């Protein structure tokens with residue numbers, strides 16, 4: 001149950017953070033017209049049973065069995081979770097990517113707890129690193145999702161981006177063991193423990209946006225727009241980020257993203273995932 005609570009809390013931290021460029025938060029709905037804060041609260045709450053099942057699958061998976069089998073198990077749970085999400089949101093996609101990432105994270109956390117025989121209270125960075133390795137092993141065969149796409153009738157945004165640009169989106173992140181979290185999100189949280197929480201979360205958001213190929217930004221605009229935004233965000237970080245500049249650059253980015261109709265939903269999920277792992281490592 002503890003894993004479920006931390007994952008749910010992380011999803012709430014994400015949507016409660018203001019101002020997030022182009023995204024839903026308590027003050028505005030960013031570039032969205034069909035959802036608001038309550039849609040996300042309804043969705044996150046509806047996902048709790050699945051979050052529990054993901055972690056339970058990891059805790060109880062046979063220790064010597066091949067890890068792709070655990071991925072097959074949680075993907076099935078993920079499909080049921082998507083149905084629960086759409087039922088709770090009146091058919092709006094709030095957390096489809098988050099379901100995928102939290103399926104991997106919660107089950108990998110469960111599996112690492114089982115294999116290392118520790119309690120959640122004793123979680124360390126080494127355990128977080130083991131989660132990333134576990135996920136990479138679980139998703140070894142994920143590239144097969146991209147087989148035979150040319151003959152498929154209906155393609156998801158991620159599948160279209162793969163055909164058009166060779167971009168692997170969230171599947172590529174997972175198969176590489178979440179480098180956005182491993183190399184940026186968690187190191188950022190580890191080195192900013194004395195920064196006030198709100199500012200820290202805003203700079204964490206910028207750090208992730210600058211270093212992730214967010215497929216949501218590309219599908220509503222193009223690759224050149226994503227790269228331009230990332231340069232802009234790198235420049236803010238190089239000047240000391242929100243901790244130094246104050247919140248105004250983030251308010252401006254929000255206006256700009258709304259005008260361009262872009263919404264970095266992948267970055268929002270990675271923020272929630274960083275916070276979740278940060279809770280485990282007691283970085284908050």
Ligand SMILES: CC(C)(COP(=O)(O)OP(=O)(O)OC[C@H]1O[C@@H](n2cnc3c(N)ncnc32)[C@H](O[C@H]2O[C@H](COP(=O)(O)OP(=O)(O)OP(=O)(O)O)[C@@H](O)[C@H]2O)[C@@H]1O)[C@@H](O)C(=O)NCCC(=O)NCCS
Nearest residue numbers: 078079093094095096097098156158169170213215265266
């Ligand atoms: C693998 C699936 C997630 C399939 O999804 P898809 O083929 O579309 O793959 P991607 O485009 O690669 O990504 C899907 C979602 O993942 C999030 N995301 C994007 N980039 C990254 C990244 N670099 N790292 C991590 N995560 C990333 C993102 O999800 C969030 O945004 C969504 C909301 O966006 P929004 O713009 O509001 O709404 P849309 O409907 O997308 O667009 P509009 O029409 O409004 O313009 C929300 O989902 C957030 O969570 C990407 O969207 C997975 O679903 C899958 O495996 N599918 C097969 C069936 C299955 O097995 N399901 C069970 C899975 S456990």
Ligand SMILES: Nc1ncnc2[nH]cnc12
Nearest residue numbers: 015023024094265268269
């Ligand atoms: N806060 C948010 N707003 C819009 N899309 C999202 N996807 C994940 N979190 C989101």
